[in-house]
Amino acid sequence: MKTGWLPDDGANRWIEPLLALAVLLTGGYAIALLLVRGGLPQPFFYQSFDVWMDWFNTAFWAHNPGAYDAWATLYPPISFVYLKPLTWGPCYVANEGWYSRDCDLWGRFTMHGWFVLNIFLTGLTFLKIDRRTALFRSFVVCAGMPMLDALERGNLLMACYTCYLLGHGPLLKSARLRMLFVGMSINFKIYLVGTLFAYAVRRRWRWFEGATLSVIAVYVATWAMVGAGTPKEIITNLVAWAGATSQPSSFLDLWYATTYVPVVSLLTSQSFPILELGGSDLVELGAMLLPLLTHSVQGLIVLAFVAAWLRPEVVPTYRLVNLAGCIAMITSEAGGYVQALITLLTFFEPWRGGRGIRIAIVTAYIVSLSGDIYLGRLFTVLQGGFLNSGPVFYTYHMAIGPFLRPALILLIAASLSCTTMRAVWRDIRTQGWKDRWRFRRDLPLLTGGAPNTETA
Numbered sequence: 001m002k003t004g005w006l007p008d009d010g011a012n013r014w015i016e017p018l019l020a021l022a023v024l025l026t027g028g029y030a031i032a033l034l035l036v037r038g039g040l041p042q043p044f045f046y047q048s049f050d051v052w053m054d055w056f057n058t059a060f061w062a063h064n065p066g067a068y069d070a071w072a073t074l075y076p077p078i079s080f081v082y083l084k085p086l087t088w089g090p091c092y093v094a095n096e097g098w099y100s101r102d103c104d105l106w107g108r109f110t111m112h113g114w115f116v117l118n119i120f121l122t123g124l125t126f127l128k129i130d131r132r133t134a135l136f137r138s139f140v141v142c143a144g145m146p147m148l149d150a151l152e153r154g155n156l157l158m159a160c161y162t163c164y165l166l167g168h169g170p171l172l173k174s175a176r177l178r179m180l181f182v183g184m185s186i187n188f189k190i191y192l193v194g195t196l197f198a199y200a201v202r203r204r205w206r207w208f209e210g211a212t213l214s215v216i217a218v219y220v221a222t223w224a225m226v227g228a229g230t231p232k233e234i235i236t237n238l239v240a241w242a243g244a245t246s247q248p249s250s251f252l253d254l255w256y257a258t259t260y261v262p263v264v265s266l267l268t269s270q271s272f273p274i275l276e277l278g279g280s281d282l283v284e285l286g287a288m289l290l291p292l293l294t295h296s297v298q299g300l301i302v303l304a305f306v307a308a309w310l311r312p313e314v315v316p317t318y319r320l321v322n323l324a325g326c327i328a329m330i331t332s333e334a335g336g337y338v339q340a341l342i343t344l345l346t347f348f349e350p351w352r353g354g355r356g357i358r359i360a361i362v363t364a365y366i367v368s369l370s371g372d373i374y375l376g377r378l379f380t381v382l383q384g385g386f387l388n389s390g391p392v393f394y395t396y397h398m399a400i401g402p403f404l405r406p407a408l409i410l411l412i413a414a415s416l417s418c419t420t421m422r423a424v425w426r427d428i429r430t431q432g433w434k435d436r437w438r439f440r441r442d443l444p445l446l447t448g449g450a451p452n453t454e455t456a
Contacts (some may be wrong), residue, residue, distance in 0.1 A: 001341075010353045016133055016137070016351070016365070018135055018373035019052070019365035019366075020136035020139055020364065020365070022369060023139070023144050023368050024139070025144075026145075026369045026370040026371050026429070027144070027148065027370045028043070029371060031369060037392065037393070038391075038392040039383070039385060039394055040369050042255070042372050042374075042397055042399055042401075043145075043255055043256040043399065044148075044151060044395065045153060045256075047241040047385065048384075048385050048392045048394055049098075049384045049385060049386045050381050051152060051153075051386045052101060052111065052153070052154035053098075053153070053154065055099065055107065055111050056087075056097050056101045057230055058080070058156065059083045059086075059104070059107060062080040062082075062084040062092075062098065063081060063084060063087070064092060067229070068228050068233040068234070068237060069231075072399075073135070073237060074234060074235045074241060074432075076187045076188070076220035076229060076234065077187075077226040077228070078219070079156055079188065080226050080229075081222045081226060082188075083329075084161055086110040086111070087107035087110070088105070088106040088107060089432060091103035091107070097134055097301065097330065099231065100125060101386075111154055111158075114159065114162070117162065117302040118142060118162055118165070119142045123138045123140045123169065124140055125165060125170065126137070126138040128171065129348060133347075133351070134248075138362075140343070140365060140368045142342050143443070144343065144368025145336070145339075145369060145370040146338070146343065146368065148370060149325055149336050150340060152291075155335070155339065155406060157187055157188075157337045158187050160188035160189045160192075161340055162181075163181040163182070163188060164185040165344065166178065166181040167179070167180075167185055168182065168318055168321050171394065173303075174192070179211045179213075179214045180194070181208070182196075182215050183213075183214025183216075183217065183218040184214075186215045187218045187222065189334075190445075191328040191332070192325060192328065192341075193215070193221045193326070194210050194327065195324045196208060196212055197318035198321040198323075199310050199317065202304055202315070202320065204307070206386065243432070251267060253265070253267065256335070256336035256401070256403070257333060257336075257406060258329065258330075258334070258339060258361065258405055258406055259330050259331070259332065259333050259406050260291070260294055261408045261432075262292040262333055263286075264287055264291055265403060266337075267286050267287045268283075274359075281351060292328055293410065295407075297330060297410045297413050300324055300413070300418065300421075301326060301413055301417050303417065303421060304323055304417035304418075304420040305415070305422035307420055307421045307425070308320055310397055311423075314425070316348075318345050318348045319345070319348075319416055321345060321419060322345035322348075323416055323417060325341055325342060326342060326409070326412065328415070329341075329409065330409055339368075339388070339409065342364070342409065342412060343364040343368055346361060346364040346416070347364060348362065351369070353419065354419050354423075356416065356418050357409065359415045360412045360415040360416050367405065367408050367409065367412075372399040372400065372401040373401070374397040374399050375397070375399060375400055376398045376422075377396075378398055379395075379396055380393055381393075381396070383398040398445040420456045
């Protein structure tokens, strides 16, 4: 066993359990605040009466026409096909989300039942990958801050997660089923479309073609079921949404930021004078360095894909899928819950995979901690609660999370990219360039120590 920083396999007997315990304690603290004060702490959603409303607001348009013209949604049709049988139609006769939430007990049950299903599937997945770390990693993915945030919002990330796990994980043996779930995951969250190219880089052309056709087939089928959601409608709404959100509105844009996009926008605006207390020089420096940091990591990911193209057999597919998701999630702000997809595939990596892998794994644990570190109190408001059925005094803080959390996501992406390039360089140095087009499926690094899921 190595004795240096982030030591090798033997020391992992206590590193991951301690990190999982930290996630448990911070999650328990959040639940305790909910029971005592009636609201979850920052960075859970800042309106304590708005619990689960991503689920119930979307469900209204699953039972009524107008999602793409009246609501101007960006959701592909699969979201409405999915929610319609999981919610009770008579509760959605009027567009009043809070009434629908109180009325629709079936929708509450199915939403939490889906969350439990994800726990079960995640546990099975990690038991199949590595029994020694299965308990800790499956707990952190399912009870860490990103997934708890998805549950608190009732976000359809929970459905996307199921498809993502079944499509890219080792549970299903059928290639067609896995392609189908990959296509469904991309229809739920369109920014995952880049994950298709992970298969092209590994020259798994049948997989790439099959998954691409699956994306198209799922979209066309659900479009036919809903009768709305044409490409033109979605693109029109996307352009309108991008224009409306191009300028920051308040510090709430930083609430659960996972990229530096809102930070840079607010640094260069006049709507967030608190940041300017550090002086114009500091603001200008941040506005210049933060995009440079993001672009640097994006460049590392691109280089990792180029390296993987040269030696596809030494890079596991799940890592390329993860990196493809990372480049989308660090480019545009998609919500804190999307980090659940990053932590999931990061935990597919074996601890013994190298120092870069260990850095990524530890960082994934840190990202999963619930709560934040406050820098200063801003103000307190009185809100109506939901989970406690009463008023809630909610204090808004300036916190370190919006500045640290994007850096942690960038660190995961950079660590995995550097590990990939190092593995390729070592293979080239050992084997030479003459074998650069070979593709051996028997190498241990094919799945990084996990069960071989590449045979589909």
